Structure formats: C-alpha cells, structure tokens
Amino acid sequence: MPVGFIYAVLIISILVIAVVVVFPAITVSRGGKILAFLALFILPVLAGDLGYEQHMERSKQTSFCLSCHVMEPYGRSLHVDDPTWLPAAHYQNNRVPRDEACYTCHTDYVMYGTIKSKWRGLHHVYVQYLGNPKPPLHLYHPYNNRECLHCHLGSRSFEEGATHNADPQIMADIKSNKMSCLTSGCHDQIHNTTKLTTVKYWSQK
Amino acid sequence: MMVEGQRTNMELRLRIAGALIFAGLLIEGLTLTWNNPIAFLVFLGVGGVLMLIGIVFYLISLVSPSPSP
Numbered sequence: 199m200p201v202g203f204i205y206a207v208l209i210i211s212i213l214v215i216a217v218v219v220v221f222p223a224i225t226v227s228r229g230g231k232i233l234a235f236l237a238l239f240i241l242p243v244l245a246g247d248l249g250y251e252q253h254m255e256r257s258k259q260t261s262f263c264l265s266c267h268v269m270e271p272y273g274r275s276l277h278v279d280d281p282t283w284l285p286a287a288h289y290q291n292n293r294v295p296r297d298e299a300c301y302t303c304h305t306d307y308v309m310y311g312t313i314k315s316k317w318r319g320l321h322h323v324y325v326q327y328l329g330n331p332k333p334p335l336h337l338y339h340p341y342n343n344r345e346c347l348h349c350h351l352g353s354r355s356f357e358e359g360a361t362h363n364a365d366p367q368i369m370a371d372i373k374s375n376k377m378s379c380l381t382s383g384c385h386d387q388i389h390n391t392t393k394l395t396t397v398k399y400w401s402q403k
Numbered sequence: 404m405m406v407e408g409q410r411t412n413m414e415l416r417l418r419i420a421g422a423l424i425f426a427g428l429l430i431e432g433l434t435l436t437w438n439n440p441i442a443f444l445v446f447l448g449v450g451g452v453l454m455l456i457g458i459v460f461y462l463i464s465l466v467s468p469s470p471s472p
Binding site: 209211212216237238239242243252253262327 | 413414415417418420421422424425427428429431432434435438439440441442443444446447450451454457458461462
C-alpha cells in the first residue's frame with residue numbers, strides 16, 4: 199500500500215472530523231448523522247487499519263531491525279567480505295531481499311509464523327527499552343533447517359550438492375532437521391559478532 | 404427546551420469523541436514518518452488507544468438514553 203494513500207485517508211479523516219467537531223449542529227439532519235458516522239467510525243477505523251498494516255510492513259525492514267543499538271554488529275556482519283559468512287553471502291548476492299534481510303531468515307515459515315515473529319519482535323522491544331540486552335545475542339530456539347529449505351529446497355546446489363548426497367541419510371537428516379545446516383559444521387560462519395574487528399569489509403560500488 | 408438540551412448534550416459528546424479521534428489520528432500519522440520500534444508502540448499505545456476510546460465514546464453516545472430535563 200503506497201504511504202501517500204494512507205496519508206490521504208488520514209488527512210481526509212482529520213478534515214471530516216474537524217467539520218463534525220466545529221459544527222456538531224449539522225448532525226441534526228440525516229445527512230449530518232451519516233457524515234458523523236463516517237467521520238467518527240468508518241474513516242478512523244480505515245485509517246487505523248491502513249496505518250497498522252504500514253507499520254507491520256515496516257517492521258520487516260532491515261533498517262527497522264538495525265535501529266536498535268544492540269543489533270548494529272549484526273548489521274555490520276552483513277557486509278563482511280568473506281563468502282563463507284552465511285548472512286553476508288546471502289545479503290551481498292541478493293539471495294535474500296536486502297531491505298528485508300533479517301526478517302527473511304528469522305521468520306518462521308509455518309502457519310502463523312509471521313504472528314510469532316511479530317510477538318518475538320514485541321519481546322525484543324521490551325528487552326531493548328526495559329531490559330539489559332547483552333551481546334552476543336542468542337536465538338530463542340535452535341535455528342530450524344525449515345527456514346533455509348523454504349528457499350533452498352529443490353534448488354540444484356542443494357539437491358545435487360556433493361556433501362548433501364554423500365550418504366542418503368544425510369539428505370534425510372537435513373530435511374527432517376535432525377542435522378542442522380548451521381551447527382553441524384558445514385555452514386557455521388554466521389554473524390560472528392565477536393570477530394568483526396578482524397575481518398575485511400565489502401564496499402558496495 | 405428538552406430537545407435543545409438533548410442536542411447540546413449530543414453535540415458535546417460528538418465534540419469529545421471527535422477530539423479524541425482527531426488526536427489519535429494525528430499521533431498515528433506522525434508515527435508513520437518514523438521508522439523505529441518506538442513509533443509502532445506510540446502508534447498502538449497512544450494513537451490507537453485514543454482513537455479506540457473516541458470511537459467507543461461515540462458509539463455509546465449514539466445508543467445511550469438522553470438525560471431527563
């Protein structure tokens with residue numbers, strides 16, 4: 199939804215409300231009553247809903263996640279010039295949308311996964327402003343292969359990868375999340391925020 | 404006289420409801436210019452609550468009986 203449209207609805211709502219507040223006597227007539235209902239119920243509900251949707255969409259943005267100070271090193275790790283660093287390789291090669299990089303990998307690809315992510319996000323906000331977050335941060339649960347396979351399942355590099363097919367059991371274990379993509383030792387260079395001072399950074403041209 | 408009193412009372416309620424919703428929408432609009440988690444909290448916790456109170460106040464005023472003269 200274009201933000202201009204949302205502002206237009208907000209401004210129209212505010213103007214119509216102003217008319218009702220300044221001239222409440224117009225509600226004596228039938229038309230005035232309809233206008234008041236529109237101004238004090240229909241338009242505010244519509245504007246509120248559009249605004250809520252806009253905030254939900256914004257909360258998926260990388261810049262939104264990185265607006266918390268504690269997330270700054272995680273944002274920096276996306277620019278490390280090393281293809282073995284998983285988040286950096288995904289970010290720099292557009293394997294995830296750059297403007298929604300955090301959300302793309304850290305949402306749950308299940309039913310109500312987005313709602314769960316938003317709920318976790320609210321907890322993050324609580325910890326950020328009322329708690330004392332100390333890096334390095336830890337996930338609530340071990341990272342599930344399901345999130346990787348949401349994109350990689352069926353892709354040639356995954357399905358025909360030599361290591362993935364070294365033993366039929368390996369592929370089965372990866373797909374059933376018995377063998378973690380990240381902690382099994384194969385793709386274990388994740389954000390590594392403790393090593394950020396010793397690495398080279400990619401400078402985008 | 405009674406009709407006049409009722410009208411004044413209703414007008415007052417409309418003004419209060421309108422002012423609350425107006426303030427709520429204004430705050431919600433301002434939060435849309437700010438890309439930060441606090442903006443979302445202000446949107447819901449201040450703008451949303453003001454708007455909700457205003458809407459509920461308006462709906463209640465529509466169905467509540469007018470005071471006796």
